[in-house]
Amino acid sequence: MPHLASSVERVPHSRIRELAEIAMAMDGVLRLYFGESNLPTPDFIKRAAARALSDGYTFYTENAGLPSLRRAIAAKYAELHGVDLDPGTEIVVTASGVQALNVAIRAVLDPGDEALVLTPAWPNGSSNVAMANAMVRQIPHPLCGDRYVIDFDALAAAITPRTRLLLYTSPSNPLGWVATDQEQQDLLDFARRHDLWLMADEVYDRLYYAGDRLGAPVPSILRKATRADAVIVVQSFSKTYCMTGWRVGWLIARRDLAQKATQLNEFIISHAPSFAQKAAETALAEGEAELLCMLQRLKQNRDLCLDALRSMPGVTVPAPDGAFYLFPKIDGLTDSFGFCRNLLEESKVGLAPGVAFGAGGEGSVRICYAAGREILEPAMERLARFLR
Numbered sequence: 001m002p003h004l005a006s007s008v009e010r011v012p013h014s015r016i017r018e019l020a021e022i023a024m025a026m027d028g029v030l031r032l033y034f035g036e037s038n039l040p041t042p043d044f045i046k047r048a049a050a051r052a053l054s055d056g057y058t059f060y061t062e063n064a065g066l067p068s069l070r071r072a073i074a075a076k077y078a079e080l081h082g083v084d085l086d087p088g089t090e091i092v093v094t095a096s097g098v099q100a101l102n103v104a105i106r107a108v109l110d111p112g113d114e115a116l117v118l119t120p121a122w123p124n125g126s127s128n129v130a131m132a133n134a135m136v137r138q139i140p141h142p143l144c145g146d147r148y149v150i151d152f153d154a155l156a157a158a159i160t161p162r163t164r165l166l167l168y169t170s171p172s173n174p175l176g177w178v179a180t181d182q183e184q185q186d187l188l189d190f191a192r193r194h195d196l197w198l199m200a201d202e203v204y205d206r207l208y209y210a211g212d213r214l215g216a217p218v219p220s221i222l223r224k225a226t227r228a229d230a231v232i233v234v235q236s237f238s239k240t241y242c243m244t245g246w247r248v249g250w251l252i253a254r255r256d257l258a259q260k261a262t263q264l265n266e267f268i269i270s271h272a273p274s275f276a277q278k279a280a281e282t283a284l285a286e287g288e289a290e291l292l293c294m295l296q297r298l299k300q301n302r303d304l305c306l307d308a309l310r311s312m313p314g315v316t317v318p319a320p321d322g323a324f325y326l327f328p329k330i331d332g333l334t335d336s337f338g339f340c341r342n343l344l345e346e347s348k349v350g351l352a353p354g355v356a357f358g359a360g361g362e363g364s365v366r367i368c369y370a371a372g373r374e375i376l377e378p379a380m381e382r383l384a385r386f387l388r
């Protein structure tokens with residue numbers, strides 16, 4: 001009997017999804033397992049999509065996305081980061097952040113190649129490496145005092161002649177960790193020294209609480225890279241503009257990669273939906289005020305959950321600077337999936353098990369705090385009771 005390709009058989013299930021599937025069959029669950037805001041897409045973006053539909057954005061677009069959207073992305077980088085990008089050759093609009101990851105990974109890895117992935121991390125990066133018939137080496141972030149750091153010795157020890165790619169996520173899902181200026185420079189130097197592609201997943205760059213003002217972005221790696229560097233930035237409209245269901249993202253990369261990703265897009269998805277691209281343009285142009293409101297709310301939520309978690313015995317949780325997750329470590333926990341399933345069944349609180357995020361994740365759980373206080377407050381109370 002014909003069987004499935006061994007490369008796809010090797011791709012593990014998402015353990016976040018596994019937990020979520022149990023939770024979705026239950027009523028009355030306080031759902032904090034998925035990585036999305038409970039807020040709907042702002043009305044001005046929805047209206048822009050409706051306008052785009054009636055203006056005729058129902059046809060195919062360029063494989064790299066609408067030129068007007070690429071120009072808007074370039075203008076945003078100039079405004080936020082002082083970085084000059086060529087919208088014609090260095091920016092590719094994709095049908096989501098995960099599609100940007102997929103096409104970029106396909107463009108740089110051959111079967112048998114190896115990728116270093118800093119973990120705990122959203123599992124899709126590692127799974128995409130596996131789907132490209134390549135090997136993942138996960139390098140956990142050690143916790144040093146109250147901050148996660150990068151283990152450059154472990155990275156160097158994991159290099160082999162087949163290593164081609166280093167993937168990191170800042171702000172991190174699930175840690176909320178944000179790479180410092182020095183860490184970004186060290187990552188870039190490391191990638192240059194070892195001839196690696198450096199892929200920075202920056203989809204949470206606008207959800208940042210440690211800037212000089214709320215709304216300031218995490219500085220992009222593009223501020224440090226030159227045009228000739230083998231750097232790829234993965235981006236998305238999902239988190240900043242509450243557009244998870246729209247499936248629009250982008251990537252920024254050295255010209256040869258951007259060109260190849262554009263060509264491959266034709267065979268994968270052709271392009272992101274035309275009217276959604278047009279609405280994304282409006283999100284970039286008019287989204288700052290709504291973003292600021294969301295950030296104020298997220299910061300309060302983060303602090304509320306941090307205070308609650310820190311009063312629970314046996315729980316350690318560093319204060320995260322970005323994204324919308326907390327990743328508390330629970331003393332003595334060796335089966336985070338079992339813990340989350342029991343918590344769900346006994347207390348109706350749905351969290352994501354740390355084991356879902358790869359090396360360094362077991363022993364912790366992920367809480368997405370982009371929810372209403374009417375959910376977060378009882379969820380924290382029930383978690384405290386369950387731990388007792």
Ligand SMILES: Cc1ncc(COP(=O)(O)O)c(C=O)c1O
Binds near residue numbers: 096169
């Ligand atoms: C770290 C990270 N990168 C990329 C994405 C992709 O987002 P999307 O595919 O919705 O654009 C996510 C979504 O959860 C994420 O957490």
